[in-house]
Amino acid sequence: MAAGGFVSRAFESMLKECSGKKFPDLQKAIQTYLDNAKEVKPPASSETSEATASAGDGSSIETEAGAAEKGTEAVQLPAEQTEHIGKTVGVSGSVATALANAGHTLEAADAELVLNPLRLAIETKNLKLLESALDCLHKLIAYDHLEGDPGLNGGKNAPLFTDILNMVCGCVDNSSSDSTILQVLKVLLTAVASAKFRVHGEPLLGVIRVCYNISLNSKSPINQATSKAMLTQMVSIVVRRMENDQVSTLPTSSGHTETSSADDASRMPEETTLGDKNKDGMTLGDALTQAKDTPIASVEELHNLAGGADIKGLEAVLDKAVHLEDGKKITRGIDLESMSIGQQDALLVFRTLCKMGMKEDSDEVTTKTRILSLELLQGLLEGVSHSFTKNFHFIDSIKAYLSYALLRASVSQSSVIFQYATGIFSVLLLRFRESLKGEIGVFFPLIVLRSLDGSDNNQKTSVLRMIDKVCKDPQMLVDVYVNYDCDLEAPNLFERMVTTLSKIAQGTQNTDPNSVMVSQTTTIKGSSLQCLVNVLKSLVEWERSRRETKKKNENSLSLAEEVNAKESVEIKSRDDVPDNFEKAKAHKSTMEAAISEFNRKPVKGVEYLISNKLVDNDPTSVAQFLRNAANLDKAMIGDYLGQHEEFPVAVMHAYVDSMKFSGMKFDTAIRELLKGFRLPGEAQKIDRIMEKFAE
Numbered sequence: 107m108a109a110g111g112f113v114s115r116a117f118e119s120m121l122k123e124c125s126g127k128k129f130p131d132l133q134k135a136i137q138t139y140l141d142n143a144k145e146v147k148p149p150a151s152s153e154t155s156e157a158t159a160s161a162g163d164g165s166s167i168e169t170e171a172g173a174a175e176k177g178t179e180a181v182q183l184p185a186e187q188t189e190h191i192g193k194t195v196g197v198s199g200s201v202a203t204a205l206a207n208a209g210h211t212l213e214a215a216d217a218e219l220v221l222n223p224l225r226l227a228i229e230t231k232n233l234k235l236l237e238s239a240l241d242c243l244h245k246l247i248a249y250d251h252l253e254g255d256p257g258l259n260g261g262k263n264a265p266l267f268t269d270i271l272n273m274v275c276g277c278v279d280n281s282s283s284d285s286t287i288l289q290v291l292k293v294l295l296t297a298v299a300s301a302k303f304r305v306h307g308e309p310l311l312g313v314i315r316v317c318y319n320i321s322l323n324s325k326s327p328i329n330q331a332t333s334k335a336m337l338t339q340m341v342s343i344v345v346r347r348m349e350n351d352q353v354s355t356l357p358t359s360s361g362h363t364e365t366s367s368a369d370d371a372s373r374m375p376e377e378t379t380l381g382d383k384n385k386d387g388m389t390l391g392d393a394l395t396q397a398k399d400t401p402i403a404s405v406e407e408l409h410n411l412a413g414g415a416d417i418k419g420l421e422a423v424l425d426k427a428v429h430l431e432d433g434k435k436i437t438r439g440i441d442l443e444s445m446s447i448g449q450q451d452a453l454l455v456f457r458t459l460c461k462m463g464m465k466e467d468s469d470e471v472t473t474k475t476r477i478l479s480l481e482l483l484q485g486l487l488e489g490v491s492h493s494f495t496k497n498f499h500f501i502d503s504i505k506a507y508l509s510y511a512l513l514r515a516s517v518s519q520s521s522v523i524f525q526y527a528t529g530i531f532s533v534l535l536l537r538f539r540e541s542l543k544g545e546i547g548v549f550f551p552l553i554v555l556r557s558l559d560g561s562d563n564n565q566k567t568s569v570l571r572m573i574d575k576v577c578k579d580p581q582m583l584v585d586v587y588v589n590y591d592c593d594l595e596a597p598n599l600f601e602r603m604v605t606t607l608s609k610i611a612q613g614t615q616n617t618d619p620n621s622v623m624v625s626q627t628t629t630i631k632g633s634s635l636q637c638l639v640n641v642l643k644s645l646v647e648w649e650r651s652r653r654e655t656k657k658k659n660e661n662s663l664s665l666a667e668e669v670n671a672k673e674s675v676e677i678k679s680r681d682d683v684p685d686n687f688e689k690a691k692a693h694k695s696t697m698e699a700a701i702s703e704f705n706r707k708p709v710k711g712v713e714y715l716i717s718n719k720l721v722d723n724d725p726t727s728v729a730q731f732l733r734n735a736a737n738l739d740k741a742m743i744g745d746y747l748g749q750h751e752e753f754p755v756a757v758m759h760a761y762v763d764s765m766k767f768s769g770m771k772f773d774t775a776i777r778e779l780l781k782g783f784r785l786p787g788e789a790q791k792i793d794r795i796m797e798k799f800a801e
Contacts, residue, residue: 116242132226208249240289257307351448460507480526487533528572570633577640580648592690610634705739708746725756743783748791
C-alpha cells in the first residue's frame with residue numbers, strides 16, 4: 107500500500123471527476139504531486155498508518171467521524187514517540203515518506219505541493235471535489251502533517267495556512283449542502299484543536315464567525331447543534347491554552363479577598379478596599395480614571411450611577427472605556443506585546459464574545475447572536491480554572507468589556523438575555539469577587555436590588571433564583587458583608603439585600619390585590635423567604651466551621667511539644683477577626699449617621715463627627731474630611747465653609763491652604779477650588795471664601 111495513501115486516493119478521485127478538459131490547473135497540480143510521490147519507495151512501517159488512514163476513506167458522516175477520532179488519537183502521541191519517529195524520517199525525506207506515518211510534519215515545499223491541489227479543488231465549487239478536498243485537509247491536520255501558525259505575523263507557514271483556512275471558511279454560504287457544512291466544521295475544529303496547526307488572531311476569529319453563522323442561520327438542526335457545541339469547545343481550547351501558557355507569566359496580587367467555595371467556609375474573610383490603587387488589581391473606576399487625558403469616572407461616581415439606576419450614564423462611561431482600548435497597544439496598564447500568544451488569543455476571543463453580547467436588539471438574528479454570545483461567555487467563566495480567577499493582569503484587560511456586556515444584558519427587554527445577565531453575575535460573585543470587587547459593587551445594586559424593587563415579576567424571579575444559588579455559599583456571604591458593608595467606601599450590599607428580601611417576604615411591597623399576578627406574587631414571596639432561610643443557614647454553617655477549625659487548632663496546640671509565642675498570638679488574632687469586623691461595621695454606621703446629619707445641618711454634623719471621634723477636634727482634620735469623604739452634599743460643604751464662627755472659618759482656611767494653585771491661571775484655579783463644594787447663596791459667605799482664595 108502506498109505511503110500517504112489517503113492523499114493519493116483523494117487526488118486520484120479528483121482526477122476522475124476532472125476527466126476530460128475540466129479544471130486543467132487542478133489536474134496539473136495533482137499530477138505534479140503524484141509524480142513526486144512515486145519517486146521514493148515507502149518504508150515498510152507505512153502499512154499500519156495506511157490501515158488507519160484507509161478507515162477514513164469513505165464519504166459517509168460516520169466514517170469521517172471515525173477518521174476524526176483516529177486523527178485525535180494520533181495527535182496525542184507521547185512526545186518521546188513523536189520525537190523518535192521524526193528522527194527516523196529526517197528532514198530531507200520526500201512528501202510520501204513524511205505522509206507514511208501520523209506525526210510526520212511536511213516541510214514548507216512539500217506542504218505547498220500537497221495543499222495546492224486542495225486549494226484549486228476548493229476554488230472549483232464542485233461539490234465532489236470540494237468535499238474530497240475538505241476530507242483530505244482534515245486528515246492532514248488531524249495526523250499532524252501540517253505544522254504552522256496561521257494568523258501569526260512571522261509564524262511558520264503562516265501565509266500558506268492562513269490562505270487555505272480562509273478558503274475553508276469561505277466554503278459556507280446559503281447554498282451549501284449539509285454534508286459540506288459538516289465537513290467544514292470538522293476541518294475548523296480539528297485546526298483549532300491541533301497542537302501543530304496553531305490558529306491565531308484574525309483567522310481564529312474567522313473560524314468563530316463561521317461557526318456563529320452556521321449556528322444562527324443553518325436550516326439543519328443537526329448543523330446548528332454541532333456548530334454550537336464546537337463553538338463551546340473552541341472557546342474552551344483557547345482559554346485552556348492561555349492557562350497552560352507559562353510564557354511571560356506575571357505574579358498575582360495578595361491584596362484581594364480570596365476566592366473560595368462552601369467547602370472552604372471556615373476560612374477567615376480578608377478585607378479589601380475600593381481605594382486600593384495597587385497596580386496588580388485596579389478596579390474599573392481606577393483604570394478609567396487613570397486613562398490618558400481622559401478622567402472618565404471614579405469608583406464613587408460609578409457607584410452613584412448604579413445606585414441611582416442611571417443606565418445612560420453608566421453606558422456612556424463604559425462605552426468610552428471600551429472605545430479607549432480598541433486599537434491600543436496598552437490596555438489597563440498592560441503591554442499587549444508582552445503577553446504570550448495564548449494570552450493574546452484568549453483576550454481577542456473574550457472581547458469578541460463581549461462585543462457580540464453588547465449589540466442592540468434590532469432584530470431576531472441580533473437577539474439570537476447576543477443570547478449565544480452570553481451563553482458562551484457564561485460557560486467560559488464557569489469553566490476556567492481557579493488560577494484564571496487569580497490572573498489579575500488578564501482580568502484587568504477585559505473588565506471594561508465584561509462590564510459593558512453585563513450592563514447591556516441587565517437592561518435588555520428580553521427575559522432570556524436578562525437571565526444570562528443574572529447567570530454571569532452569579533459566576534462573578536462565586537468565582538471572581540476577589541478580582542472584580544469594584545465591578546460587583548457597581549452591578550449588585552443594578553441587577554439585584556433594582557430588580558427586586560421593580561415591578562417586573564419575571565426579572566424578580568430570575569434574580570431570586572440567582573440569590574437562592576449564591577446564598578448557599580457561606581464564604582461568599584461573609585466576603586460580601588466584610589468587603590462592602592464593613593468598607594467605608596463601599597455600598598451596604600448585604601444589608602440592603604436582606605432588607606429588600608424581608609420586605610418582599612412580608613408582602614410590604616405595593617401589590618394590587620385584584621391583579622391577575624397574585625399567584626406569581628405569592629410564589630415570589632415564598633422564594634424571597636427561602637433566600638432568607640439560605641442566608642441564615644449559610645451563616646450558621648460558616649460560624650460552625652469556624653468554631654470547629656478553632657477547636658482543631660487548640661487541640662493541635664495542646665498536643666504540640668513546642669509552640670512559640672508568635673503562633674499563639676496569631677491564633678488569638680484570628681479568633682478576634684469577627685469582633686474586628688463588628689467594630690468596622692459599627693464605625694461605618696456611625697460615619698453614615700454623621701454624614702446624614704451633616705447633609706441636614708452642617709454645624710451639628712461636624713459636632714457629631716468630633717464627639718464620636720471620627721475626626722480630631724482640629725480645623726485641618728475637619729477640612730481633610732470635607733475634601734475626601736464620599737456622599738457629602740456639596741451645597742452643605744459650601745454653606746459650612748462660609749460660616750462666620752471662629753472654628754468654621756479656621757476649617758475654611760485649612761481647606762483652601764490644602765490646595766495647590768501655583769502655576770495655574772485664575773479661571774483654572776477657581777474651577778479647581780469649586781470642584782469640592784458649591785458657593786453658598788449669601789454674599790457675606792461668598793466674600794469670606796473668595797478673600798481667602800485671593801491670598
